[in-house]
Amino acid sequence: MFSHSDHIREIERVGRGLPVSRDDMVVKSWLRCLEHHRLDPAQTCEAYIVPEPRFKEHRQQSEDLINIARSGLEHLFRQVAGQNYVLLLSDRQGVTVEFLGDPLFDNNLRKAGLYLGSEWSEWRAGTCAVGACLETGEALTIHQTDHFDNTHTPLSCTAAPIYDARGELSAVLDISLLSSPIQKASQNLALHLVTATARRIELANLMAQAPHQWVLRFSRSPEFLDVDPEAAISIDSLGRIAGMTHGGAKILARSTGRDWRDPRQLIGEPVSRFFDMEIDDLPDLTRRRPTQERLVFARDGNALFAHAIEPHSRTRAPAVSREQIPPPLRRLGGDAPEIVSLQVKAAKLARTGLPILIQGETGTGKEHLARAIHEGSGLKGQFVAINCAAIPEQLIESELFGYLPGAFTGASAKGRKGLIEQADGGTLFLDEIGDMPLVLQSRLLRVLAEAEVLPVGGSVPRPVQIRVVSASHRPLQTLVAQGAFREDLYYRLNAATLSLPALRDRPDFEWIVAQILARHSYGERELTLSPAALVALKSHDWPGNIRELDNAIAVGAALAENCVVEIGDLPDHLAAKAGAAGMGDAGAALGLMLSACGWNISEAARRLGLDRSTVHRQIKRYRLKQKH
Template identity: 70%
Template sequence: MASHVDHIREIESVGLGAATMRDATVVQSWLRCINKHRLDPAQACEAYIVPDTQLREHRQQSEELITIARSGLESLFRQVAGQNYVLLLSDRAGVTVDFYGDPLFDNNLRKAGLYLGSEWSESRAGTCAVGACIEAGEALTIHQTDHFDNTHTPLSCTAAPIYDIQGGLSAVLDISLLSSPIKKASQNLALHLVSATVRRIELANLMAQSSREWVLRFSRSPEFLDVDPEAGIAIDGSGRIIGMTNGGAKVLARSGNLDWRDPQALIGQPLSRFFDMDIDDLPDLTRQHRPQDRLVFARDGNALFAHAIEPNIAVRSPAGARHDIPTSLRNLSGGDGQLAALQAKVAKLAPRPVSILIQGETGTGKEYLARAIHEASGRTGKFVAVNCAAIPEPLIESELFGHLPGAFTGAAPRGRIGLIEEANGGTLFLDEIGDMPLALQSRFLRVLSERELTPVGASRAKPLDIRVVSASNRPLEALARDGGFREDLLYRLNAATLVLPALRERSDFVWLLDKILAKHRMNGEALAVAPAALLALKAYHWPGNIRELDNVVSVAAVLCHNGVIEVSDLPEALLRRALPQRSEEPHTQRGALEAVLASCNWNVSQAARSLGVDRSTVHRQIKRHGLNHRN
């Protein structure tokens, strides 16, 4: 093994542009360590174990993943028993939230950082398997002197990323040795084992979160299709992709000539965009048919064996009886499985003083959830909502912290109580927290850590008792990695993270629509939706989520006759997008096509104009679906 001096010189020369025989992932990591993280290879950095309170926060956020992954980790640990391997499950921040190792070597493992609570982010530990895996997003081995820091050069570490069903990196599984053979190729088997385990964890997670939807699993061999598939995707009732494993994302991306690293280009697309099939073909791919007969063809010409698993409609809430859920939380959904699990989680968190971060697309109801948390918390103070993106940056500090009389030019003569102080004894809701200026983030971090605030122009701090709920539709972890958001503030805000599903992912659409119809009824008369219009609403992708649905209904309520919303009352843009087209072969759903034809009284020319296609395309789709005016 090279000496420490040689190792340092090699890193410094690579930093200056010299060539090396190291893997490209190692070189890229070394350069990030030097240029981005400003680390010095000559400065040794001992392994870091986060404090117990911080570890509890990280484990709480990863509780669901730890539970799902545990069976796979135990199986992997049994496979490598007696070979002195250690398994680390790290979260997105690089903190080890679960750990499997020989207790006889506890002291050595803790000293080396191969232990529960160790932080292996690249900015903290330099080039290492967990940190480089988080950055690269792919499985890799960092072997001995591949490590940036001399402290870690005895180790050989192999890691693979675990992706959530929306395509975001959620964790890393690492398998490490305190000492290993000199050759890096000795860890090829470890790389295979950790990648296979991650694949099974992702499939288990997809199945757990998509039990009310169709799940389609793939294999290149019929023999392994039903027992150890290679990839999976989840499909909603309208035939759109709503979830996937990383392998599933790569299958879709290859088929559609897209980038699997851009999951937003995959999620929400119709199944027929990627395969020569649609949702009506899925029953032919269930276990009632022989594996070798379940062959599907991707749009890029590749053939795969597929196993379709039907939705389990009779899913029970994991949280016990519904009457245990506070009323404010019960009103969040009408039986959607994802939201039932969320309600149960929130019911436990609401009375606790922990900070909560709500993530979700624009319009999914983040403020509504925050208010529900406040109402279920038992706190007697006010609920104060602050949109960090709506307040002009020069005013946001005085708006949040308040100010004394004459504290600055233009200050209110009598001073002003800030929004933070206004929430004293209650809940402060910070919407669009990702837009808070960096300088102000430092001040707010002090508020959270010290539980006191100092108004602008004041010299004394005031004690504070607030519960903080924040929300963002932006990936705060990525912002933090890029320096746009303070990591230490993020970890204060996301003691618990709640993710609101998009409207297109929810199974209680009709229940939600009924709630909105009741809100917009005219002159006290009930509103209704004609069957054809309901089919069109269900087929739409809803990029604006609940807020967009509310806007559509509010306009349709004014336009409709006799309190019944017809297809003609819906926006033309909605109808076009509800029926996604390709230039040669549109992939429409039977029900949505019927809806447009019904609205046009089966005038094919008018239907074609509504859809933005020619008449021959509509005729071809009518023939394909076996439709006629009497249906």
Template identity: 70%
Template sequence: MSLHSEHIREIEKVGLGGSTNRDETVVESWRRCITQHRLDPALACEAYIVPETQLREHRQQSEQLISIARSGLENLFRHVAGQNYVLLLSDREGVTVEFLGDPLFDNNLRKAGLYLGSEWSESRAGTCAVGSCLETGEALTIHQTDHFDNTHTPLTCTAAPIYDAQGHLSAVLDISLLRSPQIKASQNLALHLVTATVRRIELANLMAQTRNEWVLRFSRSPEFLDVDPEAAISIDGSGHIIGMTHDGAKILARAAGLDWRYPAGLIGQPIARFFDMDTDDLGNLTRTRPSEDRLVFARDGNMLFAHAIEPHYVLRGTQTISEPIPASLRRLSNGDPQLAALQTKAAKLAGKPVAILIQGETGTGKEFLARAIHDSSGAKGRFIAVNCAAMPEQLIESELFGYTPGAFTGALAKGRKGLVEEADGGTLFLDEIGDMPLALQSRLLRVLAEREVLPLGASRAKPVNVRILSASHRNLAELVGKGAFREDLFYRLNAATLSLPALRDRDDFDWLLTEILKKRTADTGSTPVLSPEARLALQQYTWPGNIRELCNVLDVASALCDNARIQLIDLPDTIQKPASTSFMEEKRASDGVTALKQALAASHGNVSAAARLLGVDRSTVHRQLQKLRRQAAH
């Protein structure tokens, strides 16, 4: 029996459900060829070259991709020079739109279909590397008799898919030989080379499309992070995914438990859904820091090194790259690096109609920031603040949405306009949004989605134009996981996230002290002065209540002090402590390092989980880790 007949019989056997030692990818392709494409393995299928006019159309449609891919193709061809390989770039229909090969073999290559304009779709050519790659979306090798058609059995072909920035398969890169060794494993190096080339083409394509947005590149090794990253994503100013390479899509999908084959579930989602970070953290991942310090943690616990590339803004006329910080936002800090980045971001977002979620510990000044954003926005309406935690549950609905006359027992005869309507044309600030009852979350979602409010007892909704700012000291993503907060509302509210640092982590504590004391001067007409001992005690205290606690302490101290001079004795007992406490401080630091290591071990390196175990914010854990690395380096 001839090899030709044996090959046909094997395919027919597989078509009838029989077994074979071939790769599963080959078996599935053979079955598609028989059942879907209605191909006959006994009939030879010569290579097909599309007409010149049709080829021109295919090349025009792929012009941008060809331009971006050409450098990668030429570099790959240099790597395999002298080994008789042919490189084909095929579009999503399987038509070869770019070709690199030895011109001495042009006639043989054209006859074999390894030529410009050849169509390698599975429905026309049967099982082949390009066609099977288009069907499966995965890199693969189709070696000799893996091919469905006997015309192609001398060939060995290795292909990898090229995905566009939106996650859709747009092309295939193929590297083929007219003749090769019998062992399929001989093409393992070819598979590696073509996959690496595709990765670089996708990255170049993403970078070309992303000029004015952030790009975050990933690597499992810090040494190659900046020179040859493994994957990348692009992120818009509000922290949402707008583009990705194929390996970037796989990282995102794995982090959120999703399927990369459905990119619509990845594009448009906030970065915080996939990583233990938000846009405020991107500035810490640029090349200004050593690559080994640029770590990010995916939601599935995966740890990666990351390189953030800042947006490139083109100057037009007298336009400047950075926007001026409005006075209301400038007043929030004085030189603290974290707050400086936050002020810049808030200034850019202030005039944009996007919802902002402000996160931070209790007392860090979330309402002050919200009011500063409103004041910077140019909105003509009012700033209305609602504390969702302080308002009784039975009243919050009528307070927010208002009611008509006689809507319920005890209602005002004239009815009442709700706070949402009061904020029409302005800003509604929902403090401690995590404490809003689930039933009201649904009604708030309707306000956001439909831009209208329905008062209690009313039959007709009223249109409203309200900017929503919200705040919480709680982890809303965790509440979503527990079913205590609506996921759709969560993603509506945190189109952008601003994270306020705790007072103990700020670099401008002395400035803040002075500013608060100046306010006491304006209120009382005298200027309190801090004794050196009192100032030192205030500086050493950890401030669990943050700025609010500091204001209260200074209020009481100003009232108790004699001759407007605040002494150590005027401070609360918890703050009064000897200045010389080096032994205790060292012990606490040592205990803190031990606790941090134990928490990281218990959470398998997941920073968010470790922060929850320690009862601190994740940014605090990141800073402690960075401090330990610096100490270890010295």
């Protein structure tokens, strides 16, 4: 019989670096508990159930996933019926948001923590299946004395991660027993079942999120391809990876030697980078062809059977004309359906007073959109913009909340009204909100919750009525998961989200170029771009987005003669790229574009506004060849 003291001594051996007869992932988890979480194996801890208000928040945030997962969860529970298993679905913080178990054992299950609202994060519960799964991102079993905390050693728990379509770990599926056979191998079937269910939930989630995109499903066996695929990816209309299951991420990463743990290396990349195919090849992989003939080859030589599912009807242009969109918003983009949809959504939200979060890369125009929302809101107060990343941390409190006379050394004798109070009756724009220190996030949350602001050095709060628009180039949900951003503030700011596309993805690129050219024209001097210069602009990736494009055209405008911006008038890095390609005719321009797109014909055709067959004809006409 393995006693409590034996268990403690074994964990202490691990802490001293001595060998023990445990799985490697258990040893690593014990070390994290000792060294990182600072847990004491001699200190037993009862299962923790989060307070009801907090549980409701976790449950609400996971509602979409629960609805998608419910069918799979119920099917799994039926598979293990009669074997006394309890099924838990935990969110990214390890809180149980869904539970299936025998109601006859409710009291015992709740006491053991196998219940709604229980938190199984590793830092709180020690080594456990949910916590270790969240830490490693892999399916595993934590069996009896594998658990760090002696309270949990009667349990046997098996968990598998559930990843969202962007490749981020979003939940954990766990099945547990209050008591089980001594042998850990007894849970091998449980591991298989929970992993298969997690895979099917991910696939259902991907399908739900990609109705207007191609979905490509994979299997190593043609017999199971159409009924139970092993992995899937979604592909947007431009042939780029838009989403994936966990298995899909591993296939993509393996094909190019990348790390599946960094989904940023995968999302947004052309499908041709991972497979010997283009988007135009997808119709050949639908059910119109026999399963055995639907074979694709990854760049690492891996052969897979594939099933392509066509997109549903494409997104239509909104049932309003551009002229019906308020002018401030209309000035922010061209008439491409995706851009008009964004403008219409912003126009509707502007009139509501709801807090809005704008997400987008640096330089995409987040502040311009925020100003346009304010102008379309009808509010009488000011638009006050605060860059949370630009104000020194020691000054941000007094800048935001203001201060009373003599509040601190160097304070103005008259005191100062803070930026929040200056926005009273108008719009407060919090740019780069993700960079706000945590301590100030707490104070901002109180301002928003209580509609009052307390100046530094003051004791009497002042009422304020503000509409808040915030923005960040960083994914706030990820910051929340990392503990770098307050979850309650995130939901206070994020009633609605507007996502600004990067310049390289904007379908109205030429419209933006025309607006910037017009801005740099003056008098009778109307600037235009030569065809070669336009191709050079289109072939650039624009990491600095619209801000970088504006600078490039400003340089071209300053150097241009005869009102035409030539390739040599553009900044050196653009001109040098074109010079290396021998830019001087249509053939060289096409060569430059192909090089910029990695010789992805579909992408080059999209950027040039041509179809693929035309690009292929021009490649033959100008005898262009890819340089290795």
